[in-house]
Amino acid sequence: MNTEFFAAWIEEITSAVRAGRDHLTELDAAIGDADHGTNLDRGFTAVGEALAAAPPGTPGALLVLTGTTLIRKVGGASGPLYGTAFREMGKAFGEATEISPAELSAGVDAALAGVRRLGSAAEGDKTMVDALAPAAAALSRAVRDGLKPEEALEAAATAAAEGARATVPLQARKGRASYLGPRSVGHEDPGAASTALVFGALRAAASR
Amino acid sequence: MNTEFFAAWIEEITSAVRAGRDHLTELDAAIGDADHGTNLDRGFTAVGEALAAAPPGTPGALLVLTGTTLIRKVGGASGPLYGTAFREMGKAFGEATEISPAELSAGVDAALAGVRRLGSAAEGDKTMVDALAPAAAALSRAVRDGLKPEEALEAAATAAAEGARATVPLQARKGRASYLGPRSVGHEDPGAASTALVFGALRAAASR
Amino acid sequence: MKKLINGAGSLVSDALRGMAAAHPSLRVDLENAVVFRAEGPRPGKVGLVSGGGSGHEPLHAGFVGHGMLDAACPGEVFTSPVPDQLVEATKGVDGGAGVLHIVKNYTGDVLNFEMAAELSGDEGVEVATVLVNDDVAVRDSLYTAGRRGTGATLFVEKIAGALAETGAPLAEVARVAREVNERSRSFGVALTPCTVPAAGKPTFELGETEIELGIGIHGEPGRARAAMGEAREIARIAVDAIADDLPPSGETLVMLNGMGGTPLIELYVVFAEVEAYLREKGATVVRSLVGNYVTSLDMQGFMVTTCALTGELTRLWDAPVETPALRWGR
Amino acid sequence: MKKLINGAGSLVSDALRGMAAAHPSLRVDLENAVVFRAEGPRPGKVGLVSGGGSGHEPLHAGFVGHGMLDAACPGEVFTSPVPDQLVEATKGVDGGAGVLHIVKNYTGDVLNFEMAAELSGDEGVEVATVLVNDDVAVRDSLYTAGRRGTGATLFVEKIAGALAETGAPLAEVARVAREVNERSRSFGVALTPCTVPAAGKPTFELGETEIELGIGIHGEPGRARAAMGEAREIARIAVDAIADDLPPSGETLVMLNGMGGTPLIELYVVFAEVEAYLREKGATVVRSLVGNYVTSLDMQGFMVTTCALTGELTRLWDAPVETPALRWGR
Numbered sequence A, B: 001m002n003t004e005f006f007a008a009w010i011e012e013i014t015s016a017v018r019a020g021r022d023h024l025t026e027l028d029a030a031i032g033d034a035d036h037g038t039n040l041d042r043g044f045t046a047v048g049e050a051l052a053a054a055p056p057g058t059p060g061a062l063l064v065l066t067g068t069t070l071i072r073k074v075g076g077a078s079g080p081l082y083g084t085a086f087r088e089m090g091k092a093f094g095e096a097t098e099i100s101p102a103e104l105s106a107g108v109d110a111a112l113a114g115v116r117r118l119g120s121a122a123e124g125d126k127t128m129v130d131a132l133a134p135a136a137a138a139l140s141r142a143v144r145d146g147l148k149p150e151e152a153l154e155a156a157a158t159a160a161a162e163g164a165r166a167t168v169p170l171q172a173r174k175g176r177a178s179y180l181g182p183r184s185v186g187h188e189d190p191g192a193a194s195t196a197l198v199f200g201a202l203r204a205a206a207s208r
Numbered sequence C, D: 001m002k003k004l005i006n007g008a009g010s011l012v013s014d015a016l017r018g019m020a021a022a023h024p025s026l027r028v029d030l031e032n033a034v035v036f037r038a039e040g041p042r043p044g045k046v047g048l049v050s051g052g053g054s055g056h057e058p059l060h061a062g063f064v065g066h067g068m069l070d071a072a073c074p075g076e077v078f079t080s081p082v083p084d085q086l087v088e089a090t091k092g093v094d095g096g097a098g099v100l101h102i103v104k105n106y107t108g109d110v111l112n113f114e115m116a117a118e119l120s121g122d123e124g125v126e127v128a129t130v131l132v133n134d135d136v137a138v139r140d141s142l143y144t145a146g147r148r149g150t151g152a153t154l155f156v157e158k159i160a161g162a163l164a165e166t167g168a169p170l171a172e173v174a175r176v177a178r179e180v181n182e183r184s185r186s187f188g189v190a191l192t193p194c195t196v197p198a199a200g201k202p203t204f205e206l207g208e209t210e211i212e213l214g215i216g217i218h219g220e221p222g223r224a225r226a227a228m229g230e231a232r233e234i235a236r237i238a239v240d241a242i243a244d245d246l247p248p249s250g251e252t253l254v255m256l257n258g259m260g261g262t263p264l265i266e267l268y269v270v271f272a273e274v275e276a277y278l279r280e281k282g283a284t285v286v287r288s289l290v291g292n293y294v295t296s297l298d299m300q301g302f303m304v305t306t307c308a309l310t311g312e313l314t315r316l317w318d319a320p321v322e323t324p325a326l327r328w329g330r
C-alpha cells in the first residue's frame, strides 16, 4: 500500500463522512451536542485542502498531515482524538513508501494506543475505542493468519461496524454521553459510528 | 330601572365577559395584542369586589363606581374608554333612584360622547364606537317610538351586535389594529365585540 | 405553552419581587406596582417616570437608576399601567422640579398617562410629557393611531435621564427628550410570534419560511409578511425602511435590539450587516447597543433603532448610568 | 429552523465581525478567531484566556475587558476551540507574568486546551489551567467524564480577572480561580431544546408538559424528564439539587441565568423563588445576576449557580469590570 493508496483512503473517508454527516450529527444530538457530523465534515474538507496544497511523498507524511490538520481544524473531542490517531499511525510508518499489511496493523495499533492515552477510555465506555479496538484486533489476527490484504481490511471493517453497533446497549462512561447516565443506553455512539466509516473507507480504497 | 337592575346588569356583563374572555382575547390576538378579554375580565372582577365592598345607593353612584374601578384596574385603551363610558352614564343619571327608558337612552348617549371625546374615534374607524353608536341610536329611536322597555333593550342589543359584526370588513383607523393597515380587514374588532356583550347583558338583566 | 410562572395572574407582582430581591439599588412598591430608585427623589432634580405594559423587560424597570429613570410603572403584560399607579410614581419622584412622563404612543398608554398627568397636576406636581413614536413601520399616520413608540424609548430615557441628572429644568429635559425622539427611527422584524401567558397561545402563526416585517413590540402581526432570507437581506430591509423615512447621515447611535428569544450570536450577525449597510449609506455608527433591551416576551426577531446624534446627545449618552440593565461610568 | 444567519458555516466569523463593529474596546482577530482587549497585554499582569464552543453568548467574548478576560477563543457552535487558536490567544495576552487558561470540563475543551498549553509552553509562555466543573447534575463522576463546567465559569472569569488586575502572580490567580470553582455549584432546567444551525433541527423533543432536569449548556438532554410545574416548584428542584451537594450557608452569590430564549420577566419570577428558598435554607444572597449570561442558543430554561462567598471573593466580585456583557465601577 503506497502513498496513493492512503490518499485514496482519505478521499473515501471524506466522501463517507460527507454522505453520513447528518446521520452522525443525529446520533450526536441524541446523546451529545449535535455536531459530530459537522465537525468531521469540516475537518476532512480541510484535510483535502491541506493534502492538495502540499502533497506528501510518503504514507507516513500523508497521515501525519491528515492528523495535524484534524487537530487544527476540528476542535471538540473528536478533533484531538482522530488527529492523534492519524498522527500516531503516520509516525509508526516512518519514512516507508510501501506499507505491508503487518505494518498497517502496527499503525492501527499505534492509533489505538494514542487515542487511549489521550482520552483514557477503555473498551465498553461507549466511545470510538469500541470500534477502533476490535478493528485493530481483527486486523492483527488477519495478518497473523496470513489473510489476503483485501480480506484483512474486510475483517477490520466488519469488526469496526460490529463494534459500533455494539455500543447501542452500553451506558457511556466517557465523553458527553456519560452525562446522560442510564439515558445514554439505546443509542449508537457517534464516534464509534464514524470510526466504522473510517474502516469501511479503508476497505473501499483497497477495492478501487 | 332601579339600583338592583343596574347591579344585575353589571353581574350579567361580568359573566358574559368571563364566558367570552378567551374569544375576546383571540379577536385581539388577530389584530391587537391578545389582552382584551383578560383586561375586561380583570376589570369586572374588580368591579364586583368594589360594589360588594361599598354597595352604592343609586344607579348613578353604582355606574360611577363601576367606571372608576375600570379606570383604576384595567389599563390599556379599554380601561379608560369603558371606564369613562360608565362614569359618564352614571353622572348623567345624577341622584335619581329610578331610571326611565328615556333617561337610560340619555345615559348611553353620554357614554358615547365620553368615549368619542377621549378616543376621538368616528364611526367606521373599527372600534367600540361602531357598536356603541348604533346601540345608542337604536335605543333613542325605540324610546321616541314608545317601545316597551324590553323591546327597547332588545333593539339596542341587536344594533350593538350588528355594529360589531359590521366591523369585520373595515380597515382600522384607531387603536392598535390601525397599525396593521389593510391587514386589519376581515377581523371583528374586539372592543366592538365586547360592547355587544355589554348590551346583550343589558337585555339579559331586563329579562331576569 | 410552558412558562416559568406561578400563574398568569401573579406574573407581574412575582417578577417585581424578583427585581426587589436582585437589585438593592431599587425600591419596589409592590402594592402600587411601582419601581423607584432606592434613594428617593433628589430635591431640585426633574423626576423621570416611564411605564407601559410588561413583557418588554428590561424596559422599563431595568432602566431605573442614576442617570436614567426615577420610577417605572409596569402594567399587566402588554397592557398600559393604570392612572393610580402612574400618579403614585409621579408624586413619589417629584423633587420639586417637576416630572417628565415618557409615554410610548399607544392609545392605552396615552390615555392612562393623560389621566395621570391631570390627576398629578391636581395634586400640585408639574408634569411634562414626551410622546415616543419612532416606528417607521406605521405609515399614513392620519389614518392610524400614529407611529408606535418602540426602541427609541430607551434612547429618550437614557439621554433625558442624563440631562435631568445635571439639574436642568423640566422644559429643558422635555426638549431634549423630544429631540431624541425626532432624531430616532425604528423598524422591527419577527421570526416567530410570542405567547402572552394569560392568552396561552402564540399571538399569530408564521410558517417555517416566513417572517413578519414591521412588527411592534406587543406580539402584534406586522404590516407585511415576507420570505425568510439571509441575515444580510433582512438587515437591509430594516435599514432601508428607516432610510426611506430619514436618510442616515453623520454620527449615529444604533441599537440592534433582540425581541427576547433570539440568541445574542445572531444579533451580532445582524449588527455586522446593519453597521456595514449604514456605512454604505453614509452614516457612521459611533455608539451602539446589541442585545435584548426592548422585548416582546419570547419573540424571536430584532429591531433596529437609529438616532442621528448631535454633540449634546453624544455627551449625554456617554454620561454615567447605573441601572440594572444599562450601566457605565459608575 | 429560522435563524438570523448568512449561513451556518460563516456564523462564528459573521458574529465576530459584529462584535468588532459594536465594541471598540475589543480587538477581534478574525483570521484566528480570537477576541482580545484592544489595549493589548499589560506587562506584569497575568493574562486570562478562556474559550469554548460558540452558542453560549455572551460567554466568553462578552467578558473580555478590564477586570475579566484578556482573550476569548470561540469555537464552532458547541465545539471547543482548536489548539492553534488557543496558542495564538495565549501568546497574544502574555505580559510576561504567565497566562491562566479557564477551561470548562468537557473532553473536547480539556483535550484542546491541554494541547495548547503544551504548545504554548514550548514557545516559552508559562500556563496554568483551572478546570471549571460546577454542574451537580452529573453525579458518579467516576463513571462519567466528570462534572461539566457551566455557570461558575462566569464567576471564575470575573473573580480571577479582578485579582489578575491587581498584579497578583499566576499561582495566586490560579488559586483563587480554583477556590471559586470549588465554592460554586450549578443546576439547569430546560423547557425547550435548542436548534444548532448546522444541524437544522432541535436537539431533542420535549412535550407540552415536560421539562428536562439537569441539563448542560450544549442542548444535550438532561439526566431526567419531569412534569412542567409552577416556577416555585421548579426553582426548588434546582436549589435542592445544589443543596444536596453543598448545603447553602452564609453570604452567597447567585446567578439566575437564562438559557437564551427565556424572557427576562420569567427569570425574575424564578429568582424571587430561588432567593426565598435559599434564605429558608439559611443562606443570604448578597450578590446576584439575573439574565442571559451562559446560554444555549435559543433554549428556554434557566440555570441556578451559587457561590459561597468569602470576604476576599466578595471584594474581587465587586471590583470594577468593563466588558461588553458585565460592567460596573467604570
Ligand SMILES: Nc1ncnc2c1ncn2[C@@H]1O[C@H](COP(=O)(O)OP(=O)(O)O)[C@@H](O)[C@H]1O
Residues within 6 Å of the ligand: A028, A032, A033, A035, A036, A039, A040, A075, A076, A077, A078, A079, A081, A115, A118, A119, A120, A121, A126, A127, A128, A129, A174, A175, A176, A189, A190, A191, A192, D078, D079, D080, D107, D108, D109
Ligand atoms: N475520552 C474519550 N475517549 C475516546 N473517545 C471519546 C472520548 N470522549 C469522546 N469520545 C468520542 O468523541 C465522540 C464525540 O465527538 P464530537 O461530537 O465531535 O465531539 P464533542 O463531544 O466535543 O462534541 C464521541 O461519540 C466518542 O466516540
Ligand SMILES: Nc1ncnc2c1ncn2[C@@H]1O[C@H](COP(=O)(O)OP(=O)(O)O)[C@@H](O)[C@H]1O
Residues within 6 Å of the ligand: B028, B032, B033, B035, B036, B039, B040, B075, B076, B077, B078, B079, B081, B115, B118, B119, B120, B121, B126, B127, B128, B129, B174, B175, B176, B189, B190, B191, B192, C078, C079, C080, C107, C108, C109
Ligand atoms: N381611540 C379609540 N376609540 C375608541 N375605541 C378604541 C380606541 N382605541 C382602541 N379602542 C378600542 O379598544 C379595544 C382594545 O382594547 P384592549 O385590547 O383592552 O386595549 P389595548 O389596545 O390597549 O390592548 C379595541 O378593540 C377598540 O375597540
Ligand SMILES: [Mg+2]
Residues within 6 Å of the ligand: A028, A032, A033, A034, A035, A036, A076
Ligand atoms: Mg459532539
Ligand SMILES: [Mg+2]
Residues within 6 Å of the ligand: B028, B032, B033, B034, B035, B036, B076
Ligand atoms: Mg389589547
Ligand SMILES: [Mg+2]
Residues within 6 Å of the ligand: B033, B035, B076, B077, C053, C077, C078, C079, C080, C108
Ligand atoms: Mg394591551
Ligand SMILES: [Mg+2]
Residues within 6 Å of the ligand: A033, A035, A076, A077, D053, D077, D078, D079, D080, D108
Ligand atoms: Mg461539540
